Amino acid sequence: MKLPTSYLAPGMILARPVYGQRGVLLLNRGVSLTSFDISALRRHGVLAVYVEGPLSEEELREARAVMEEEVRVHTMNVVRSWAENGRRRANFASIVDQVKSVVDEILAGRMPTNALSEISAADSYTFAHSVDVCVLSVAAGVRLGYKRDDLLKLGVGALLHDLGKSRVPPEILNKPGKLTPAEFAEMKKHPVWGYKMLREDMDGWVDSVSAAIVLNHHERYDGSGYPRGLKGKEIHLTAAVCAAADMYNAITTDRVYRPALPPHEAYEMLMGAGGSALDFRAVQAFLPCVDPYPAGMLIRLSTGEIAVVLSSDPAMPFRPKVMLVATGEIVDLQKELAVVITGLLPPAEARAMAAGMRPARAAV
Numbered sequence: 011m012k013l014p015t016s017y018l019a020p021g022m023i024l025a026r027p028v029y030g031q032r033g034v035l036l037l038n039r040g041v042s043l044t045s046f047d048i049s050a051l052r053r054h055g056v057l058a059v060y061v062e063g064p065l066s067e068e069e070l071r072e073a074r075a076v077m078e079e080e081v082r083v084h085t086m087n088v089v090r091s092w093a094e095n096g097r098r099r100a101n102f103a104s105i106v107d108q109v110k111s112v113v114d115e116i117l118a119g120r121m122p123t124n125a126l127s128e129i130s131a132a133d134s135y136t137f138a139h140s141v142d143v144c145v146l147s148v149a150a151g152v153r154l155g156y157k158r159d160d161l162l163k164l165g166v167g168a169l170l171h172d173l174g175k176s177r178v179p180p181e182i183l184n185k186p187g188k189l190t191p192a193e194f195a196e197m198k199k200h201p202v203w204g205y206k207m208l209r210e211d212m213d214g215w216v217d218s219v220s221a222a223i224v225l226n227h228h229e230r231y232d233g234s235g236y237p238r239g240l241k242g243k244e245i246h247l248t249a250a251v252c253a254a255a256d257m258y259n260a261i262t263t264d265r266v267y268r269p270a271l272p273p274h275e276a277y278e279m280l281m282g283a284g285g286s287a288l289d290f291r292a293v294q295a296f297l298p299c300v301d302p303y304p305a306g307m308l309i310r311l312s313t314g315e316i317a318v319v320l321s322s323d324p325a326m327p328f329r330p331k332v333m334l335v336a337t338g339e340i341v342d343l344q345k346e347l348a349v350v351i352t353g354l355l356p357p358a359e360a361r362a363m364a365a366g367m368r369p370a371r372a373a374v
């Protein structure tokens with residue numbers, strides 16, 4: 011299962027290799043984490059990793075979407091080097107190629123669009139966040155019936171939506187506390203900066219739809235957004251889709267100033283934002299792309315039992331099929347209507363449980 015680094019504890023076993031922000035292998039799969047490793051991961055900006063959970067990788071494969079780690083790292087590096095190295099037209103082709111491969115993976119059904127919440131916990135901020143927002147936006151675009159060309163425009167805009175952040179001073183971007191009004195005003199300039207970088211430096215070869223997504227991804231349906239305070243239909247639906255993906259990904263990721271919110275809380279927040287902060291059509295297309303209770307999550311039931319989520323039906327995402335940890339019994343919450351999920355297992359209990367699994371693994 012994928013856990014934000016704030017959930018990690020010594021003794022947890024890595025289920026997949028971990029790469030740093032530059033694509034360098036930091037720790038290999040099978041490593042039993044030490045407290046030194048965990049602080050090193052945080053120092054390297056790694057915000058979430060895959061650790062072994064009650065279900066094996068094999069058991070989870072059916073239930074979740076996997077974007078190959080190498081593809082993620084490669085996409086991230088393409089965007090990073092393009093943003094850092096003068097944003098040349100020749101290199102822009104590699105950005106479009108990356109988005110094409112995301113679009114094709116989703117259209118071919120190799121990345122199922124109803125189980126993308128796994129990618130919501132980004133591994134390192136801005137670049138990984140951009141890749142995640144791109145994948146989630148394209149998946150929602152598919153649900154809106156967009157054709158491949160429009161999906162490409164949406165994907166490129168979503169991948170570059172925070173490009174302007176490269177002009178925000180790092181001490182503001184990574185400030186652990188609340189921003190002062192002056193710092194927040196600086197931060198709020200990033201959509202305009204990103205738009206100008208695309209239109210002025212590269213006019214004519216970045217589609218206007220993609221550029222408008224960059225400019226308008228912080229506009230809100232009710233007019234409360236920035237930079238222009240646009241309202242309702244003044245905001246193109248592609249920008250509203252990117253806004254929904256951006257909001258969801260930001261709140262489910264550990265940040266320097268606050269820990270991640272669990273997916274079911276983020277899901278409910280997005281549901282509540284439909285028709286107020288966000289265009290209802292964008293929310294409706296986006297929500298089936300994420301699970302409030304992703305496969306592999308440890309939850310507590312109203313019976314007091316602890317269970318692990320196996321799979322869920324996008325039509326009834328709050329009633330997944332689960333397995334009781336104590337007995338291995340499978341319970342379908344769509345049938346057991348008297349039982350409800352009361353919450354996720356708190357981080358401390360999830361850690362204790364993972365630590366309890368350690369001796370058996372270590373003996374192998």
Ligand SMILES: [Fe+2]
Nearest residue numbers: 171172227228
């Ligand atoms: Fe942004």
Ligand SMILES: [Fe+2]
Nearest residue numbers: 139171172256
């Ligand atoms: Fe963003």
